[in-house]
Amino acid sequence: MFDPAAQDHHPTLSPAFHRERRDMRAMGMWLFLGSEVMFFTAFFAAYIVARSAAPGFVAMPLERGFGTLNTIVLLTSSLTMALAVLNSKRGERVKTGRYIALTFLLACVFLVVKGIEYAHHFEAGDFPSHDIFFGFYFLLTGFHGLHVLGGMITLAILWWRNRRGDFNKDYNDPIEIAGLYWHFVDLVWIFLFPALYLL
Amino acid sequence: MSSAATTAPSGVHDHGRSYKAEAVFYAEIFGLLISLTILTVTLSYVNVGWALDLTGRAPNIVAGMLVAAVKSSLVLWFFMHMNHEGRLNRFIFAFALCLFTLAVVAFSSDFVWLHTYVVEGARAAVGGM
Amino acid sequence: MSAQTIDSVADFVHPEPTDFFHKYVWSYDHKTVAKQYLWTSLIFLVLGGFLAMLIRWQIAYPGAPVPLLGALLKGRFIFDGNGAVSAEGYIQLASMHGLVMIFFVIIPLIVGAFGNFLIPLHIGSRDVAFPLLNALSYWLYFVAGLLILASFLVPLGPAASGWTNYPPLSDVAGANSPDIGMNLVMSAVFLAGFSSIFGGINFLVTIVKMRAPGMTWMRLPMTTWAQFVTAIFQVLATPMLAAAGAMLLFDRILHTSFFVPRGVMIGAAAAANTGGGYPLLWQHVFWFYAHPAVYILILPSMGFTSDILPAFARKPIFGQRAMIISLVAIMGLGFIVWGHHMFVSGLNPWMGMAFMISTIFIALPSGVKVFNWLGTIWGGSLRLEPPMLYALTFVAMFIVGGLSGIFMAATPVDVYIHDTYYVIAHFHYVVFGATLFSVFAATTYWFPKMFGREMNRTLNYVHWALSFIFFNLAFFPMHFLGEAGHMRRLMTSTGYEFLNPMAPWNEFITIAAFCLGASQIVFAYNFIHSVFFGKPAQPNPWEASTLEWTIPVPVPHYNYRTIPTVYRGPHEYSSPEAAPADWIAQDAPPRGNRAAH
Structure with missing residues (x-):
């Protein structure tokens, strides 16, 4: 039995420890994603209420090209993230780093496209206060964008830690857990895209 | 935090397939997701309720949300490994x-x-x- | 020293900090984080109580200058030129009293402080699952607290639309309505919400993954069970509040119209928002969170009581399985009763009926709990120590508050008493009478473990008696006011003919409330004095059987030198197994084994 009173400051953490902690972190992340679902629930439910009941609601068609492009960008980033996780579990440090970097770049592309789109709206005078549709549009895409930004910060830190050599075959759960989050960001967009651009 | 330099097999998360098989599988899911995206964009240009003589956007909304549900299930199930959770x-x-x-x-x-x-x-x- | 290998998360603990910063400020130790929560929320308790006193002064003596403070702060904060509470000031007092008490006192106190302190001790673990996240939760709460305090200092003062912040009042800024203050308050609530979500995630993972060997779900102390159910509410309901707050801030700052209907006028000018939204939507989203939040306020207290009553009745809890099932039932039902706050808001009457039925149903598990508490003390050899008195008061006050809740669940009755003092009486019986008394119970019960010192018993008895008497004198008459039609948030009861006969009651309540406030000084003095100068405590002064009483005081940094093995349930009192003693610790090996060794 490990004696905490005699603990030195750099104990060795065994693979069994990492497996156990991976399960704890995964559960924590799933709980967080559950709470994220509830966070977006409020927005979606409000949007559906506005769509189904508000008399003056006008769904203004946005430019579908931007939306479709961003959907493809995010789906691709999901693929690269999944491949990064796959590689990290096999201890492929260099390939893991490459895929994380690729995911990061795709996230950048997403935000740049979103920025161009926002710029178009602002030029046309479509500010959030313009009408209730643009209110929801900026609310939903804005908070989704913040999640993308948060994911990018996480990815940058992971890339750096991976480069430093923190991860190996036994210890790589931060990449996997960040992957869960990144896929969730994709998941939200999968619903936002038809709800805002197509329907 | 240092980690063990042991050679213990990391069996728990390895689903027993080769790297290539796993990567190809991800690529297949990705292909499915892209096709569904194209499908949903196409659907938005047509009147989905036409065959049933329905007018209005309700059938389109139902169809679009169904496709989104299928897509998100794919991501949830395979990319997020809900199937192994x-x-x-x-x-x-x-x-x-x-x-x-x-x-x-x-x-x-x-x-x-x-x-x-x-x-x-x-x-x-x-x-x- | 050779490097040690750690094979299990349960074994791991961050090294004991030696410098001041890591020991008291940015600490990963759940016990320190718990104490940080405790002290901060007690400071906010003083602030919230003080706001309540000002409210009572104004309603009893309308327009009279507030003694001392009014003269000092004439024309500032919430005071008008005469030093009396101004009209805007009054609604600000009412709003901030509610917001501070709910988000910055009760939730951090019962979940943040006691949950943090007790969960790892109760399950036999060395810390929570994510110590870093735990520290982050506290500091998020701290920053939110600073924002709340800052909102008092900005021009036009803090939020002024009730703690529920119903739009359009909360939504559309007029020339004289607080603008920056309102934004600060909403941001504070947003941050406090995230602190609560992270805390909930931490507790859930801790309870599920870090229980000591043998600590099955049925052997878990009721406090930890209650914290578990509360954490589910925190994780899945609180995000709705954060989202609602975000939409409100969008409406206020970016002039979107999620909650703003068409044609809102401020004086003669049209609002900046284009309109087209629904104020009712806010109520749906807000109460989808805030009704579960009501259970966040009461469930942990039910847990404390369910552990304290057995310890002082020297009997196991009556119907432990029923207690656990009723907790889970309250959680399930708690998510589908939010509409009972909206019976007079224009809710679909058919949905109103559904909400009425589900609300009356939730009285069933609550009733099960009350009867089981009574069953627990029935025939027990009661030890009327201070924690026991407080816990018994919890049960009694919860019955009063619970019964008045059932009246209001019935739509026809609610239409009459909605937004009257009856409601105020109801939720103060629950939140003060039940929750705060259980906090006193928990504080006096776990104080020796928390601070390693004893509280003064005599002062605790004095505080209990004074609080119990003045609490009932202050809040019971509010039922009469409510039935007479006295609306809540009404600045003055003079000037309404039908309320004039109520003026003596209002004065009576105010005097009782001041006495209630004053009697808390006894507790504050006792608490602070005992923390620093109390008699050193025994490790197990109450002869209780749960795990936390098996470790020495003050509790070592790592809690358990060896992770204990649990052999039996949490309340092994008067068990034949324990003879000749009347209790046996959860981790004492069974007799057969002991004989063998």
Whole structure:
């Protein structure tokens, strides 16, 4: 039995420890994603209420090209993230780093496209206060964008830690857990895209 | 935090397939997702309810949301490895989705009622403004 | 020293900090984080109580200058030129009293402080699952607290639309309505919400994954069970509040119209928002969170009581399985009763009926709990120590508050008493009478473990008697006011003919409330004095059987030198197994084994 009173400051953490902690972190992340679902629930439910009941609601068609492009960008980033996780579990440090970097770049592309789109709206005078549709549009895409930004910060830190050599075959759960989050960001967009651009 | 330099096999997360098989599988899912994206964009240009003689956007909305549900299930199931996750983690997410449904159904049914009976009723009472 | 290998998360603990910063400020130790929560929320308790005193002064003596403070702060904060509470000031007092008490006192106190301190001790673990996240939760709460305090200092003061912040009042800024203050308050609530979500995630993972060997779900102390159910509410309901707050801030700052209907006028000018939204939507989203939040306020207290009553009745809890099932039932039902706050808001009457039925149903598990508490003390050899008195008061006050809740659940009755003092009486019986008394119970019960010192018993008895008497004198008459039609948040009861006969009651309540406030000084003095100068405590002064009483005081940094093995349930009192003693610790090996060794 490990004696905490005699603990030195750099104990060795065994693979069994990492497996156990991976399960704890995964559960924590799933709980967080559950709470994220509830966070977006409020927005979606409000949007559906506005769509189904508000008399003056006008769904203004946005430019579908931007939306479709961003959907493809995010789906691709999901693929690269999944491949990064796959590689990290096999201890492929260099390939893991490459895929994380690729995911990061795709996230950048997403935000740049979103920025161009926002710029178009602002030029046309479509500010959030313009009408209730643009209110929801900026609310939903804005908070989704913040999640993308948060994911990018996480990815940058992971890339750096991976480069430093923190991860190996036994210890790589931060990449996997960040992957869960990144896929969730994709998941939200999968619903936002038809709800805002197509329907 | 240092980690062990042991050579113990990391069996738990390895689903027993080769790297190549796994990567090809991801690519297949990705292909499916892209095809579904193309499908949903195409659907938005046509009147989905045409065959059933339905007008309005309701059939399109249902179709679009169904495709989105299929896409998100693919991501959830295969990219997020829900298929290998424990019962508890599945339950957490499923519970959140139930609450999502509850909120959406309860909120919108209240407002549809409000719109149908109160707002329209008031309009009829003042002579169809 | 050769490097040690750690094979299990349960074994791991961050090294004990030696410098001041890591020991008291940015600490990973759940016990320190718990104490940080405790002290901060007690400071906010003083602030919230003080706001309540000002409210009572104004309603009893309308327009009279507030003694001392009014003269000092004439024309500032919430005071008018005469030093009396101004009209805007009054609604600000009412709003901030509610917001501070709910988000910055009760939730951090019962979940943040006691949950943090007790969960790892109860399950036999060395810390929570994510110590870093735990520290982050506290500091998020701290920053939110600073924002709340800052909102008092900005021009036009803090939020002024009730703690529920119903739009359009909360939504559309008029020339004289607080603008920056309102934004600060909403941001504070947003941050406090995230602190609560992270805390909930931490507790859930801790309870599920870090229980000591043998600590099955049925052997878990009721406090930890209650914290578990509360954490589910925190994780899945609180995000709705954060989202609602975000939408409100969008409406206020970016002039979107999620909650703003068409044609809102401020004085003669049209609002900046284009309109087209629904104020009712806010109520749905807000109460989808805030009704579960009501259970966040009461469930942990039910847990404390369910552990304290057995310890002082020297009997196991009556119907442990029923207690656990009723907790889970309250959680399930708690998510589908939010509409009972909206019976008079224009809710679809058919949905109103559904909400009425589900609300009355939730009285069933609550009733099960009350009867089981009574069953627990029935025939027990009661030890009327201070924690026991407080816990018994919890049960009694919860019955009063619970019964008045059932009246209000019935739509026809609610239409009459909605937004009257009856409601105020109801939720103060629950939140003060039940929750705060259980906090006193928990504080006096776990104080020896928390601070390693004893509280003064005599002062605790004095505080209990004074609080119990003045609490009932202050809040019971509010039922009469409510039935007479006295609206809540009404600045003055003079000037309404039908309320004039109520003026003596208002004065009576105010005097009782001041006495209630003053009697808390006894507790504050006792608490602070005992923390620093109390008699050193025994490790197990109450002869209780749960795990936390098996470790020495003050509790070592790592809690358990060896992770204990659990052999039996949490309340092994008067068990034949324990003879000749009347209790046996959860981790004492069974007799057969002991004989063998």
